[in-house]
Amino acid sequence: MAEGVQPLIQLSDLGKVFYTEELETHALSGVHLDIDRGEFVSIAGPSGCGKSTLLSIIGLLDTATAGEYQLDGEPVQGLSVGDRARIRNEAIGFIFQAFNLIGDLTVYENVELPLVYRDMRGSERKTRVQAALERVGMVHREKHFPAQLSGGQQQRVAVARAIVGEPLILLADEPTGNLDSTNGKAVMDLLGELHDDGATVCMVTHDPRYADLAERTVHLFDGRIVDEESG
Amino acid sequence: MAPFQFALSWRLALRHFIKSPASYLYGAVALALGLGSATLLFSLVQGLTAPLPVPNGEHVLRVVVVDPIRGHAHVTIDDFHAWRMHAGSFESIAAVAVSERRVGTRRGDFPARVAHTTADMFPLLGVEPMLGRWPAEADGTTIAIGEDLWATTFEGDPAVLGRAVRLDNEVAIVVGVMPSGFRFPRKQDIWQVVAADSPRLANGEVVSRLKHGVSRMAASQEFTELMQAARTDREGVPATATARLIGFTEERGDRAEHAIGIALLLVVLGLVLLSCSNVSALLLERNLARTRTLALHQALGARPAQIALQTLVEALLIGGLGGILGAAVAHVGLLFLTTTLADNLTYFWTRLELDVASVAFAGALSLVVAVLCGALPAWRAVRTDAGRTLAEQAQAIHGSRRTPVSWVLVNAQMAFAVAVVVAAVGLATILVQKPWEIDLTAEFSGERVVAAQIAFEDDAIVANGSRVEVLERMLERVRAFPGVQSATVSMGDWLASRARSFGLRRVAFGDEPFGDDRGVPILYITPGFIDTFAINLVEGRPFDARDTGSDAGSADVAIVTEEFVRARLPDQASVGRRFRLDQGGGRERAFRKAASCRTWP
Ligand SMILES: Nc1ncnc2c1ncn2[C@@H]1O[C@H](COP(=O)(O)OP(=O)(O)OP(=O)(O)O)[C@@H](O)[C@H]1O
Ligand SMILES: [Mg+2]
Numbered sequence: 018m019a020e021g022v023q024p025l026i027q028l029s030d031l032g033k034v035f036y037t038e039e040l041e042t043h044a045l046s047g048v049h050l051d052i053d054r055g056e057f058v059s060i061a062g063p064s065g066c067g068k069s070t071l072l073s074i075i076g077l078l079d080t081a082t083a084g085e086y087q088l089d090g091e092p093v094q095g096l097s098v099g100d101r102a103r104i105r106n107e108a109i110g111f112i113f114q115a116f117n118l119i120g121d122l123t124v125y126e127n128v129e130l131p132l133v134y135r136d137m138r139g140s141e142r143k144t145r146v147q148a149a150l151e152r153v154g155m156v157h158r159e160k161h162f163p164a165q166l167s168g169g170q171q172q173r174v175a176v177a178r179a180i181v182g183e184p185l186i187l188l189a190d191e192p193t194g195n196l197d198s199t200n201g202k203a204v205m206d207l208l209g210e211l212h213d214d215g216a217t218v219c220m221v222t223h224d225p226r227y228a229d230l231a232e233r234t235v236h237l238f239d240g241r242i243v244d245e246e247s248g
Numbered sequence: 249m250a251p252f253q254f255a256l257s258w259r260l261a262l263r264h265f266i267k268s269p270a271s272y273l274y275g276a277v278a279l280a281l282g283l284g285s286a287t288l289l290f291s292l293v294q295g296l297t298a299p300l301p302v303p304n305g306e307h308v309l310r311v312v313v314v315d316p317i318r319g320h321a322h323v324t325i326d327d328f329h330a331w332r333m334h335a336g337s338f339e340s341i342a343a344v345a346v347s348e349r350r351v352g353t354r355r356g357d358f359p360a361r362v363a364h365t366t367a368d369m370f371p372l373l374g375v376e377p378m379l380g381r382w383p384a385e386a387d388g389t390t391i392a393i394g395e396d397l398w399a400t401t402f403e404g405d406p407a408v409l410g411r412a413v414r415l416d417n418e419v420a421i422v423v424g425v426m427p428s429g430f431r432f433p434r435k436q437d438i439w440q441v442v443a444a445d446s447p448r449l450a451n452g453e454v455v456s457r458l459k460h461g462v463s464r465m466a467a468s469q470e471f472t473e474l475m476q477a478a479r480t481d482r483e484g485v486p487a488t489a490t491a492r493l494i495g496f497t498e499e500r501g502d503r504a505e506h507a508i509g510i511a512l513l514l515v516v517l518g519l520v521l522l523s524c525s526n527v528s529a530l531l532l533e534r535n536l537a538r539t540r541t542l543a544l545h546q547a548l549g550a551r552p553a554q555i556a557l558q559t560l561v562e563a564l565l566i567g568g569l570g571g572i573l574g575a576a577v578a579h580v581g582l583l584f585l586t587t588t589l590a591d592n593l594t595y596f597w598t599r600l601e602l603d604v605a606s607v608a609f610a611g612a613l614s615l616v617v618a619v620l621c622g623a624l625p626a627w628r629a630v631r632t633d634a635g636r637t638l639a640e641q642a643q644a645i646h647g648s649r650r651t652p653v654s655w656v657l658v659n660a661q662m663a664f665a666v667a668v669v670v671a672a673v674g675l676a677t678i679l680v681q682k683p684w685e686i687d688l689t690a691e692f693s694g695e696r697v698v699a700a701q702i703a704f705e706d707d708a709i710v711a712n713g714s715r716v717e718v719l720e721r722m723l724e725r726v727r728a729f730p731g732v733q734s735a736t737v738s739m740g741d742w743l744a745s746r747a748r749s750f751g752l753r754r755v756a757f758g759d760e761p762f763g764d765d766r767g768v769p770i771l772y773i774t775p776g777f778i779d780t781f782a783i784n785l786v787e788g789r790p791f792d793a794r795d796t797g798s799d800a801g802s803a804d805v806a807i808v809t810e811e812f813v814r815a816r817l818p819d820q821a822s823v824g825r826r827f828r829l830d831q832g833g834g835r836e837r838a839f840r841k842a843a844s845c846r847t848w849p
Contacts, residue, residue: 105546
């Protein structure tokens with residue numbers, strides 16, 4: 018990567034403290050992390066070490082209590098709720114462990130949702146949704162409801178929904194956690210292909226089998242980055 | 249916000265509704281009771297206060313004289329003339345009185361309601377006859393008939409014009425047919441013109457059409473001044489009496505009416521708020537069950553307004569359903585009231601129905617209520633912590649957890665609401681029927697009592713003061729009827745009209761001065777009254793032949809109520825006490841008390 022080019026994600030001295038009754042949980046502290054465009058970064062670590070918290074902050078679902086976060090060169094602290102929603106919509110694609118499709122919407126409507134919130138015109142939405150569904154091989158199920166699909170199929174739809182808006186980065190939190198190994202592998206292959214096509218991916222996974230997909234693995238322990246390996 | 253986001257919200261709301269209609273319908277029914285009773289009340293007030301349906305009807309006002317001590321007083325012919333000649337605040341002024349006549353046609357006799365008006369009443373109202381012309385002859389030889397009478401009795405025959413009909417003992421020619429629905433002032437079928445000084449107008453009303461730009465206040469002021477200048481000494485009405493202009497349906501309600509009206513309003517308001525809070529709880533609960541979905545919408549970039557919209561649309565769906573059901577509830581309630589109250593509706597234009605205004609009211613109220621119901625749940629939805637919710641490992645995306653407590657609450661509210669609606673309809677019935685104005689005691693059964701109204705319209709009888717003789721002859725004949733136990737005459741139209749139209753007279757015992765109270769209601773009766781109504785006297789004796797006639801020197805006698813004794817003569821022997829009645833204008837009349845009776849009527 019050339020000198021002087023701004024990383025896509027730039028976290029410096031990031032910290033997150035949760036305050037609950039009588040208890041302070043330091044979920045993250047002193048996290049420095051840069052993610053460049055087109056990178057595939059994997060975050061690993063034991064349960065409760067702060068992986069999901071980190072991803073939430075990167076995805077603007079949560080805010081850090083310390084440190085700085087620049088997304089695409091812009092600081093995102095202190096943005097309004099509405100601006101944060103807009104950035105989530107335009108810059109970030111989420112893939113969750115629990116698929117998290119909306120049960121009252123069809124496959125097509127689920128994938129279309131981020132575009133609806135983007136105020137995009139109907140015809141453009143249609144081409145984009147079609148393309149995304151083709152990408153994950155789910156066009157034939159577009160009229161189905163999530164409950165009528167298998168877990169693997171649901172996760173592929175979730176991937177389609179994450180990529181439909183052409184976000185700057187895909188954030189995946191244990192995307193294979195709820196899948197058997199065959200389906201898990203299929204979803205990972207899909208992420209690999211997307212990365213090959215240029216997508217930036219940041220993924221949390223426990224599963225060492227998929228860690229080698231990533232170019233870089235960040236090891237978290239007790240809210241701190243303890244190791245980084247390139248692979 | 250883009251229209252397709254509305255479309256999305258509606259699509260989701262409808263799918264939620266189809267998926268679990270029960271809770272939505274429950275919410276809608278809860279709202280319907282609140283919205284329905286509010287709409288019912290609105291339609292009721294609208295119907296009962298609708299102005300006279302003639303061109304610029306809001307300018308057509310009754311002129312009444314208000315006596316600050318006794319309430320309403322009669323308008324005299326002199327007042328009428330004074331206004332007519334000298335007042336400048338009206339475009340036109342006319343008088344009307346109503347009576348019932350037997351109408352004789354070739355097909356037979358039937359009773360009909362007649363309006364006796366001065367000739368200028370028709371131009372004042374600005375209503376053109378449907379056929380022919382207005383009657384104009386002040387000798388009463390011409391009449392106009394109502395469309396209803398024309399269509400039934402005269403079978404809609406246009407040749408009715410010029411035909412003679414009998415009105416009691418007079419003959420009049422039909423010269424006009426008034427348009428359909430016109431039955432001014434109450435529910436009249438026939439209009440006859442009388443001279444402006446006819447005694448027939450004695451118990452009538454003065455109607456005026458105000459000039460544009462003249463305020464009621466200013467007109468009332470002018471009318472009052474003219475009246476006071478015209479009447480220097482008038483029986484029973486003090487110089488402080490004022491003239492007032494009021495709309496036909498603007499009854500000066502008494503306290504009981506106001507109290508019931510306000511109670512109704514509060515009940516309805518409470519009901520609306522109660523159903524509102526329950527629908528709000530219902531929506532909160534639904535959103536709680538969908539926290540994860542709400543978080544997901546946020547993660548996908550829904551802005552706060554878009555999240556709020558989703559809940560508001562669901563509230564609108566419930567509100568809309570509630571509004572439609574509520575309008576149906578109001579419609580049924582109004583049908584019920586219309587059938588039960590048909591005889592109590594004074595004016596011909598009073599319609600208790602779900603008109604356009606009522607539907608608009610129901611719609612607007614549903615909208616407001618929906619936004620009210622949805623506001624808190626929408627706000628809570630916006631505040632969903634998306635990061636935390638999505639990080640939780642919960643697998644269930646949907647599936648609604650139902651807290652039984654809220655269902656118990658909703659059920660309790662529904663039961664309460666039904667009870668309140670029934671009570672509200674009852675109150676509304678009471679409001680229109682005013683049963684407190686005829687308060688027959690429990691011991692008395694009216695079944696065997698027949699009442700008739702006697703009006704002296706033969707000017708000769710009124711003029712030579714032979715009323716008493718006529719009445720006595722009439723009573724004798726009635727008593728001679730087989731099966732008649734007793735008969736009586738009382739002054740005042742107490743069976744048909746209101747307690748407050750009894751004459752009120754101030755009372756003083758011995759030489760004490762009159763107080764400044766409004767006085768007590770007095771009913772003038774013949775001796776047979778006590779028998780006829782089977783009144784049990786608590787003490788003393790009933791009236792008898794000794795008490796009739798007006799021999800100079802002997803005080804009149806009176807029977808008073810127990811209540812009166814309790815209030816005015818506590819701990820004293822009351823029979824035989826003397827008291828004076830204020831006759832107005834400084835005249836008094838002495839009385840001796842003969843007996844006490846239970847409060848009646
Ligand atoms: N909203 C919250 N309030 C309080 N504490 C929290 C909250 N979210 C996370 N934590 C705490 O922060 C720490 C990090 O949590 P996090 O969910 O990021 O762990 P994780 O690495 O994703 O674990 P896992 O592999 O089990 O998913 C944990 O100790 C957790 O209990
Ligand atoms: Mg986690």
